[in-house]
Amino acid sequence: MPSDFRNDWWGKASAGAILGLGLAFSLIGLYAYLGPGGINAPGGRYSLMRYLEVSVWIAVFGFCFLFRSGRAAWAWLGAANLLAFAAMFACRFYFFA
């Protein structure tokens, strides 16, 4: 079977590091707005968000080398970022209009 799996170290690693962090902030941002208690949740939420953010970041960074190529990693993770950030900004405008 011919394989199109490419060793794009820098392409994949940069996608994992940058878009992983973006996905971390946008997804955890959604939790901050939509999680139990919402925007007025008690003070522990801010503190917890750090741990959740790095969990997403590490997972995306670690597994991003499974993508076929650097371009695929940027495309898929970029699309995921767009969706997640769009949803998060929608929440921000809704709550802080």
Added chain:
Amino acid sequence: MGVTLALTLTVLGSACVYLASPNQKWLTRALPGRPALVAGCLLLAAGVAAWIAVLQPLAGFFVALHVAMVCLFVFPYSAALRSFGRKNEHAE
């Protein structure tokens, strides 16, 4: 008292799991795989239950987990160091 019981159960459970592995080096032959593994898991479950009785559920689970982790790398190392020592005696 509760802590001693919980610790004993967790260590014994880990030992059973280790001895059930074909890679164990404590005995000349591994314990029969399936029954020893089941016994080990039961002992570990009892260990978790005993830790939970002493602490809260979450803390109890984590204490049992960490004790088991220590056991599961200390056991292979203890066996390896023993065979390492024996080999050196032969060499001299």
Added chain:
Amino acid sequence: MIRAEIVKHYKTVHTWTGITCGFALFIAFYAGALTMFQGPIARWASPPAVGVAAVSLDNASRLLELVAAASPQARKDGIKLHLRGHENEPARVTWEEDEPHEAGQPHGHVHWWGTLNPDGTLLAKHEEPSELAEFINDIHMHVGIPRPWGAYFMGVVSLLYGVALIAGVIILLPSLVKDLFALRVGKNLKRMWLDAHNVVGVAALPFHIAMALTATALSLSGPLWSAQEKVIFGGKQAILDNLDNEPFRVPKPTGDPGAMMPPAQLLQRLKVQVPDLEPRFLVFKNFGDKAASVRVPGAQSGYVGDTHLGGVMLSAVTGDVLKDASLPSRQDPDRRASETFYGLHTGQYGGGTITWAYFFLGFSGAWLFYSGNLLWIETRRKNARKGGKVEQSRSTRLLGSATVGVCLGCVAGLSLTIVAAKWLHGHVADLNAWHAYIYYAVFLGSVAFAFALGAARAAVQLLWLCAVATMAIPLTTLLAWTLPVLDMWAHGSAATIGVDVVAFIGALCFAWMAIVTARRVKHGPADSIWSARAGALSPTE
């Protein structure tokens, strides 16, 4: 089934993340294992003092009154009343005052302790406590790099450590079940180091995952917090910080005097209202005021992260609980989850069992990175052809030297700086600065030594240095006990003797490793960076 090319891909990821982060992680794990006994080490290093017992709890009210009258700053910022009688509690009460400074500028603090003279008057003394335990913790958190860069550096290192863990698991998946618990000692050194590396990594995997996550979050917490505010809330949400501080906010002083409840009675009231809290000490604020308060930090047994924020605030007049929202049992679910992460990092739960388990897991982590580097070297070893000489590549020789110098330099440096707490006390003006000088001198000296002599020779010598430096810890205590003329001290509590006993066993382990390494340098395969015979082949030869 995972495709072979993916496994190969991840092998490269694992190798490079591991090699770049291994040194920093070794230091963080070794020093981190020692911080599990931060309390006992602080007690070991503290010189004999008046002690808590000099003033009984019944007489403590009088002492607090005198201190509050003598130091307005202490009255406002807090007077600490000690309860446990540990050696690092110099007297019944201690407090801090600002160093002289210009208004609004950052400044340090000076430490005071206070006790009662026989005639009932206040005896107050300015004395800086030993910060040895804090220094070890600082090395653990920042691997010796100045703030704030050390934290950022460790944040990135911990992030890559997480990536290395994921990669390591993916590499192992195909052979995970077959090789579980296997540690094959024998002629095949690559096999042996691989097994030695995998056994530790696989058995302690949940521990390592928790450490990678929490270490990244804790190291980068400052940048993450400000990024959260900007990116997620667009700068429109700061109220949560106020809510965070609420449980610690002190009631405003009224200016009217009030009758203070004696500490012994306060503790009784505490026991009735919060029976499962073990108080560590009491902090009185605005003592003598009608709105005076007492903060009681302590562990609430049974919770993960039981001591970090745990505690309550009482009224110093009535002994009623004013605030208890920071108690583990009263925290909101998000705070509880966050404190669980924190507790999993620091091992603040489960008492002595977890302290010891984390101590061993910390050493196993340090060993994981050390063996990982050795494995890299062994994998790249060029085998000597029959009778021929072989020269190992420059990169393996340099990595070998760096591994030996950094790892053993950290071990020897920490041991010697601990020993210095007794030998230098009273002989130097700023002992806490000397702890840093000694550590850095030994650490950098060891690295230079390893590069100068090559991994093989340096490893044996530096392992002996580690053994001697660590053995000096119990020997110092023994000398102090037998020769009072040296003006050092030997505490008799189980915790401090425990430090000596553990150091004694550690020193024996280092000596054993030195002997085994020396044998390998002499008799092991010559086509290795671990052979002095191969090391003699200088690049010019």
